[in-house]
Amino acid sequence: MSHDDLLPVFDLDLVFVTGKGGVGKSLVSAAIASEAARVGLRPLLVQLGSRTSMEAIFGTRLAAQPTFVGSGVTALSLDPNTALVEYLEAHLPAPRLARLLARSAGLRWLFRAAPGVPELVSLDRLARFLDEREPGRARWRPIIVDLDASGHARMFFDLPRVLGRFAAGGPLEPVVGRVRAMLEAPGTGVCLVGLGTPLAGRETQELYRVLVDQYEMLVAGLVINDLIQPPLPGIVDRDLDQLDQWAASTGAREVELDVDYGRRVRRRYEASRRAVAELRAAVAAPCVEFPRLEHPTGAAALRRLAPLLTGGAR
Amino acid sequence: MTVAQILATRRLVVCVGAGGVGKTTLAAAMGVSAANHGRHVLVLTIDPARRLADALGVEGLGDSATEVPVQGASGSMHAAMVEAGPSYDRLLTGLTDDASVLEQLRANPIYRVFSRTLARSHAYVAVERLHDAMHDSRWDLIVLDTPPATNAVDILDAPGRLTGFLEHSVVRWLLPDGNHASGRRFARGGRAIRVALRALMGPRLLGEASAFFGLFGRLRDVFASRAVRVERMLRGPETAFVLVGNPSPGTLATSIHLDADLRARGISIEAAIMNRSYEILDRDHSTRVVTSVAPELPADLPDAYRTPAERLRQFRSLAADRNADARAAASELMVLLPVSTLRLAIPQLDGAGHSVEDLGRFGPFFDGSVL
Numbered sequence: 287m288s289h290d291d292l293l294p295v296f297d298l299d300l301v302f303v304t305g306k307g308g309v310g311k312s313l314v315s316a317a318i319a320s321e322a323a324r325v326g327l328r329p330l331l332v333q334l335g336s337r338t339s340m341e342a343i344f345g346t347r348l349a350a351q352p353t354f355v356g357s358g359v360t361a362l363s364l365d366p367n368t369a370l371v372e373y374l375e376a377h378l379p380a381p382r383l384a385r386l387l388a389r390s391a392g393l394r395w396l397f398r399a400a401p402g403v404p405e406l407v408s409l410d411r412l413a414r415f416l417d418e419r420e421p422g423r424a425r426w427r428p429i430i431v432d433l434d435a436s437g438h439a440r441m442f443f444d445l446p447r448v449l450g451r452f453a454a455g456g457p458l459e460p461v462v463g464r465v466r467a468m469l470e471a472p473g474t475g476v477c478l479v480g481l482g483t484p485l486a487g488r489e490t491q492e493l494y495r496v497l498v499d500q501y502e503m504l505v506a507g508l509v510i511n512d513l514i515q516p517p518l519p520g521i522v523d524r525d526l527d528q529l530d531q532w533a534a535s536t537g538a539r540e541v542e543l544d545v546d547y548g549r550r551v552r553r554r555y556e557a558s559r560r561a562v563a564e565l566r567a568a569v570a571a572p573c574v575e576f577p578r579l580e581h582p583t584g585a586a587a588l589r590r591l592a593p594l595l596t597g598g599a600r
Numbered sequence: 601m602t603v604a605q606i607l608a609t610r611r612l613v614v615c616v617g618a619g620g621v622g623k624t625t626l627a628a629a630m631g632v633s634a635a636n637h638g639r640h641v642l643v644l645t646i647d648p649a650r651r652l653a654d655a656l657g658v659e660g661l662g663d664s665a666t667e668v669p670v671q672g673a674s675g676s677m678h679a680a681m682v683e684a685g686p687s688y689d690r691l692l693t694g695l696t697d698d699a700s701v702l703e704q705l706r707a708n709p710i711y712r713v714f715s716r717t718l719a720r721s722h723a724y725v726a727v728e729r730l731h732d733a734m735h736d737s738r739w740d741l742i743v744l745d746t747p748p749a750t751n752a753v754d755i756l757d758a759p760g761r762l763t764g765f766l767e768h769s770v771v772r773w774l775l776p777d778g779n780h781a782s783g784r785r786f787a788r789g790g791r792a793i794r795v796a797l798r799a800l801m802g803p804r805l806l807g808e809a810s811a812f813f814g815l816f817g818r819l820r821d822v823f824a825s826r827a828v829r830v831e832r833m834l835r836g837p838e839t840a841f842v843l844v845g846n847p848s849p850g851t852l853a854t855s856i857h858l859d860a861d862l863r864a865r866g867i868s869i870e871a872a873i874m875n876r877s878y879e880i881l882d883r884d885h886s887t888r889v890v891t892s893v894a895p896e897l898p899a900d901l902p903d904a905y906r907t908p909a910e911r912l913r914q915f916r917s918l919a920a921d922r923n924a925d926a927r928a929a930a931s932e933l934m935v936l937l938p939v940s941t942l943r944l945a946i947p948q949l950d951g952a953g954h955s956v957e958d959l960g961r962f963g964p965f966f967d968g969s970v971l
Contacts, residue, residue, distance in 0.1 A: 306617015306619065306620065307618070307620045308618060308619040308620015308621065308851070308921050314851075337854075338853040338854055338857065341853070342849050342853060374796075374800070377798055377799075377800060378796055378800065379799055383792065383795065383796040383799070384796075386792055386793065386796065387684055387793065387796050387797075393761065393793065404851060451709065452710075452804075452805050452808075453711065455802065455804065456801060456802020456803070456804055456805055457799060457800060457801065457802050457807070458800070458801060458802060478732065481620075484954065485625075485651070485654060485655070485954070486620075488654060489651065489654075517915070518727050518911060518912070518915060521908050521911060521912070525905075525908040526908070526912075527906055528905065529905050529909055529912070532901075532902065532905060536898070536900065538898045538901075540893070540894070540913075541897070541898065541901075541909060541912075541913075543881065543883065543916065544909070544912035544913050544915070545912060545918050546883050547879070547881055547883075547912075547915070547916045547919065548912045548915060548916075550880075550950065551915075553950065556949050557950070557951070582848065582849075583849055583850065
């Protein structure tokens with residue numbers, strides 16, 4: 287296992303954690319937040335929308351406002367509907383109008399269905415969190431956003447382009463401008479999460495290229511999750527061959543099955559290492575490898591995995 | 601009932617499930633299995649990633665159906681990836697002869713963005729593609745691969761939603777010539793909403809949105825009848841919903857939610873497939889879930905081999921324990937499903953899903969029922 291660290295991620299103001307479905311983005315987001323807290327930063331973990339993944343990690347549903355959830359982490363669930371109401375209150379001339387709009391079921395549908403609107407109000411809310419200050423410094427740093435599967439991530443990063451033309455000359459222009467500035471800021475970056483399997487690796491590479499080439503995002507780190515460890519250390523191929531031969535000649539079927547399984551897992555491990563090497567070569571960012579855990583969730587998993595992010599460097 | 605039987609008798613199989621469970625691979629494998637059993641299948645994916653193309657070893661999948669050669673199959677297989685833009689454009693052309701409506705819609709910037717954005721359009725577009733595929737005599741089975749978890753139920757909500765929305769009073773407030781049905785109170789509410797929307801969007805954008813809904817409103821009846829047809833198909837006896845999951849805690853939780861969401865919409869899952877849910881520990885009986893392995897080694901084992909043999913036995917025994925744990929974890933979901941739901945466990949198949957030949961390895965599992 288190699289020993290990069292993800293220190294560049296900890297130097298950012300805003301980190302988007304993204305990757306294909308099922309790779310463990312929530313776990314990695316939580317680990318970044320936990321480690322950031324441990325090294326003395328003031329992280330805020332933001333889950334977009336209501337999904338169940340963070341519940342399994344912290345053992346509690348995330349609230350709509352920043353709440354301490356354990357493992358050093360303050361977190362919230364940013365629901366687009368709630369963000370919409372807050373947006374209306376912040377941007378409409380009269381609170382009465384905000385309430386009127388928020389109460390209308392049809393309008394809520396419209397806003398949810400309209401392209402870019404849920405993303406816009408969510409990003410606007412993020413910008414306001416970034417602006418929060420305590421004496422002499424930003425209140426939250428870094429803000430870590432668990433972005434659900436890749437398709438939605440693209441919608442986020444593409445937002446200024448999608449809405450730019452519509453916003454021009456109207457009240458949306460400063461809003462979109464602020465969001466654009468936030469996404470383009472040098473302190474904003476992405477942490478990509480992938481797996482060590484050929485199919486998943488290819489998709490992660492594709493996503494990386496889109497992030498860098500199309501959205502010009504800074505990819506500050508790569509975490510490859512759920513990696514199997516070298517199986518059966520100390521047993522060499524010769525042992526396997528000899529045992530296999532003996533078992534075949536004496537009809538010891540169970541022993542044959544043992545050898546067969548051992549060999550299969552070895553091949554699986556080797557394929558995984560090849561996939562990891564290919565992914566690391568394709569992504570120009572520091573990489574940390576997370577091992578597969580028996581219990582891949584909860585505070586114990588965070589304690590085990592989070593320190594790998596800084597490699598004990600801080 | 602087996603998955604193969606479901607594939608043999610239905611017109612539409614909808615695959616739903618959490619992200620990362622292998623749903624797209626299994627949808628493709630179902631296509632291969634059905635083709636091998638003599639059906640003419642279309643595998644349709646509405647997930648924007650290239651996964652289906654990767655799984656089939658096909659270079660690029662577009663919006664129109666590409667043939668996927670299945671060696672020795674008595675049926676045939678095609679695949680397509682639903683793309684919002686082209687699908688919508690084609691849809692529009694098929695919907696109405698009114699050239700001026702089409703032209704104005706295509707030029708409307710809101711339509712152009714709406715029809716192309718990734719996230720939300722997919723369900724609507726999938727509905728339209730489904731409608732077309734249902735009426736295409738080239739195929740007797742459609743296997744639909746949906747995007748991960750939460751979006752999956754959109755496909756059920758989409759048909760009714762769009763037409764419902766077009767009826768909604770709010771749209772009338774947005775329409776340029778205000779189609780108010782009732783009296784003054786209604787109109788007053790509408791005025792306030794227009795004021796608010798203008799403050800939020802600006803008059804130009806509001807104008808474009810009004811024009812868009814006005815145009816779309818004229819197509820309402822056509823949308824409505826198509827929507828009714830698709831909805832009827834989705835809920836009818838010719839359609840089977842198949843849930844794909846795995847025994848990991850996060851995925852199980854998502855699968856349970858999905859089942860609840862579908863049930864709330866009156867849909868019963870016909871088959872629940874737990875993918876990668878056990879290790880094959882008996883290479884001659886891959887459909888057998890081995891949950892325990894005896895620790896005793898043969899008495900005549902030479903001493904020199906004892907240590908590696910013990911470690912290998914221990915290694916396989918631990919895997920057997922994990923198989924047992926996975927089965928117990930999966931039962932958490934299984935107890936919630938109707939007794940009639942088919943339950944199938946598929947093991948970790950290394951290297952499967954990179955070519956059509958590989959996808960054939962799932963065949964024997966579809967032919968049986970293992971849990």
